[in-house]
Amino acid sequence: MQPSRRAFLLGRRPVQTPWAAFVQRLALVCQGQVRDLGEGGTQGASAILTPARESDVVQARKLCAEYGVVLELEGAAGPFASSARPRLRVDPLLLDGLTRLAGEPSTWRVQPGVRLADLTRAGLRQFADLPGEMTIAQWLAAPAPWSAGRCAASGLVAADVLLADGVEESLGPFGEADVQPLRSATVQRLVPTLFQLASGGDAFATRDGYHWLGRYRLDALKPEAPATVNLAHLLLGHGGTLAWVQAVVLADAPAWAETGPEPETPGLATFRLDGKVKTQFDPDGRFPSFVVQDV
Structure with missing residues (x-):
């Protein structure tokens, strides 16, 4: 036929x-x-x-x-x-592994679908007053409340991430005393640029003295002593727009209580800085983008 x-x-x-x-x-x-x-x-x-x-x-x-x-x-x-x-x-609901890691002080490896109620039961005090049904992925994506330079108060120790270009990397403490190297060329290229942005005029304008006004926590690269630089803190508040977080390592921390003045209104410099961070992490728009508000 x-x-x-x-x-x-x-x-x-x-x-x-x-x-x-x-x-x-x-x-x-x-x-x-x-x-x-x-x-x-x-x-x-x-x-x-x-x-x-x-x-x-x-x-x-x-x-x-x-x-x-x-x-x-x-x-x-x-x-x-x-x-x-x-x-x-x-929806990471089924990715709910929660493992206590060896060593002191105690830390936990947490997959993105673990609920905050489970972390509270494990003894992580920073989640006690937060919605128990929220997943750790949603918590990490939500606006980060910690004052400028104080991201270490989150208890976030490290993060395993899947970047926009498919690279898998572990982000954590970054300094002279930290021996874990950055494995990927992507992050080796990314980190120096982020340090430059964190030292620029837009970053200066984004820190109002007490608060960090940007959504992306570049202030993590200039922490308040005695804390040291931790690259995982760049993911606090990221909204799922910079990477997919495969797992995090958490330590216990006191619940954060905001006691400072009201934050200033973010200006053009803040939105410009957030845009530069987004472009460095995700130049092709593999993840969503935040709205750039009128100022």
């Missing part, structure tokens, strides 16, 4: 859209659940991935880069800029 007659009798296979192909491939490579929310919504094509293993997100990021899909943390605190690009929302 000739191809044209076969097509007439059997019907032509409908052309698959790029979004449908993306969702199909995502479901094949991930062990977790993929829920397609469709292409016809008011916000465009979107889907939700509930990964069952860390490597699910690694595979999802790779496909997102191939198809031009933005990878978002489900439930992250914005506000986020609108985008015409399709979106994959990742």
Whole structure:
């Protein structure tokens, strides 16, 4: 039978859209659940991935880069800029490993889906007054309340991250006494630029004396003594816009109580600085972006 007659009798296979192909491939490579929310919504094509293993997100990021899909943390605190690009929302609910690490003082390795109530029960006091149903990923993404130079009060020790270009890196203490090297060329390039930004005029204008007015905590690179530089603190308040956080290491810390004056209103320098940080971490927009407010 000739191809044209076969097509007439059997019907032509409908052309698959790029979004449908993306969702199909995502479901094949991930062990977790993929829920397609469709292409016809008011916000465009979107889907939700509930990964069952860390490597699910690694595979999802790779496909997102191939198809031009933005990878978002489900439930992250914005506000986020609108985008015409399709979106994959990742809910880390099943990534809930919580492991106490050897040594003193005690620390915990925490996957992104662990709830704050579980951390409170483990003895981490900084989460006692926060919503118990919030995940550690959502906490890390939320605006960071600590005063300028005081990010160490969060109890965040280290973070394993998946960067926009697919590089996996561990961020933590960074100084002469810290022997863990930066493994990737991406972060080796990134860190000196961030130190330059942290020493510039926009950073000076973003610190009002007591508060850090920016969303991205570049003040982590100029901590108040006796704390030392910790690169993981750059992720505090990041909203899921800089990287995917695979796991964090936490130590116990007292609950933070705000006692200082009211913060100043962020100005143009602050939004400009946040934009520069975003560009350094995510030049191709693999993750969502914050709204740049009018000043």
